[in-house]
Amino acid sequence: MKKITLLILSMLILLPLSAALKAEDYRGFRLSAQKGSYREVSVEVISGSYLDEAGIPFYVTDSTVSYGGSSEAVSTKRRIATWSLHSNSAPVIQIHAPHLAHSNGTVMPYYLGFYYRFTNNNNEEKNGTIVVTSGTTYDSSKDTTCAFNDPNTEVVNFSALPVRFMLQNIDPSDDSYPYGTYTATVTISIVENAQ
């Protein structure tokens, strides 16, 4: 009887060790749901070492900045930011990208490439790059190549996909552009879908 008692006590001592809940043994994630339509867009700039507080910096003569070439080439050029888009109502986006402007009025044209990738209602992966030419306002509803207009697209969900930048037909060696700072504020909006 004494042995049985000792055995039970020993097992009771061991039991808490084997049954201890350790945080690293568990993984979880949070699910959230929303009834009705939702639309959300955000941009995260990639920090540089200079003028961080003012935006995305680069030098015109910086070898990492590409210039010239066709607008299609922008999809492989310098990555300056990431963007995220979440919508369950076939989003229509507008991107306003004014030229980079110097304080003396000189403007510098450029391209932006917004890469997207999502799965449509038929479980097909859609991807592509929205190319925005500075000095214009891009409207996805008028872009026949944009998969946002696919009839089977309703939910668009992606996070942290690259935004790329390329100067437009600028040869920095021709001294056509004065020294100094050029700035532009780019705005992305999800507008009400008229459909």
Add this chain to the structure above:
Amino acid sequence: MLKLIVFLLIALRALPLSADNTPTASFDIVASKPVDGWLWNANIENLYDISQYSTNSKSVAGTTIASGGEITLSIQNFPDSSSGDYEDLFKVKFESESAGKVSLDIKMYPFSAEDSSINLPVQYKMVENRSYSHPSNYTPNGFSVGNNQTFYVTVENSAGKSQNVNVLNNSSIVSFLDGNSGKIGLFSYELTVSARFDGSQDGDTVNSHRWTLPIEVTLTVGGE
């Protein structure tokens, strides 16, 4: 009544969320072209036996980019007004493009004896050459070009005199950018500073002292 108030409060709380119909994100792009693309080759060239001399390295627009300190030179054979000659001391040179303004200030003194309070008055002669080139022959307003523009400054006492040479129009900003062609011009500037004694000098006085000739050269670029 209380239920109605609670209902209204809840409805008001919900209103701003449902009215947010246009989600928007924005970011800034900042590009800069380094100042090196605007002004370069700024230097002060030593044309005489200057034993003490220093220049500051080129810096950003709006600051002094070059200045010279005190110089010490041999004056035993320095020319005077009777000979009519001048001795070249140094040359200030730079090239510039784009909008901006440049000012060059030279502060001149007489020869002063290191071991005495006496001075030897000096005549300074400055010869300025300006040139400008543009791919489309565009000529901006507000500045001039020309060779052998000459300034004379005579300094008799240790207080010195300052000669400010506004190499571009210092009261307005000159743009070398031609809006029609989109091309930019290149402005080259050169100033040669030479000196001689103002009058004949007594050889005994010259030989019995050590002399210094302080000259301060300040070349400033940019600024609004």
